[in-house]
Amino acid sequence: DIQMTQSPSSLSASVGDRVTITCRASQDIRYSLAWYQQKPGKAPKLLLYAASRLESGVPSRFSGSGSGTDFTLTISSLQPEDFATYSCQHYYKTPLTFGGGTKVEIK
């Protein structure tokens, strides 16, 4: 199985901050990576796919980069509604696996 290692597991930030979350795959997954945002009691929401493609309707302050084994999610200017947990997922082959999640909290 491909292991997805996400860091940090949590972070504290202020509105307006630039936030970066990283995800590392245990083997080459090319561009087969998605990022999700999840708020308490809600289903995950797809933010980006193919490592860097923004899902329709997602604000442009979210961006993604990387390929192969190393990937990054960046929020350019953190907004109040962005406080949530973010998870990466590879879909290169089955079994699909998720990173452990990064909880973004208010500083």
Next chain:
Amino acid sequence: QLQLQESGPGLVKPSETLSLTCTVSGGSISSSSYYWDWIRQPPGKGLEWIGSIYFSGSTYYNPSLKSRLTISVDTSKNQFSLRLNSVTAADTAVYHCARRTREAGSDYWGQGTLVTVSP
């Protein structure tokens, strides 16, 4: 607008079978463009992919659950289902169904249903 809705018992006894159904509305489960996933999240923990089914009936299972798992599809009802047998407390989780494209992750999710395994 596509919608997915999970249904099934919220409480299952240890050693018994967990059964859930996902009803898809606003679109056809028979589209060749999508896979239909089950994903779960134990309380306070991360997401775990359980398995997928294609409209043709082809299935893909998480090896860690494969021996206990059956996923099936009923295209006439626009539904797909999950059966997990011999459950333990470790199977307590919120179970989500989701639609996934081959190249783009899961874009539509059900709200999730909490299933508790307890005597």
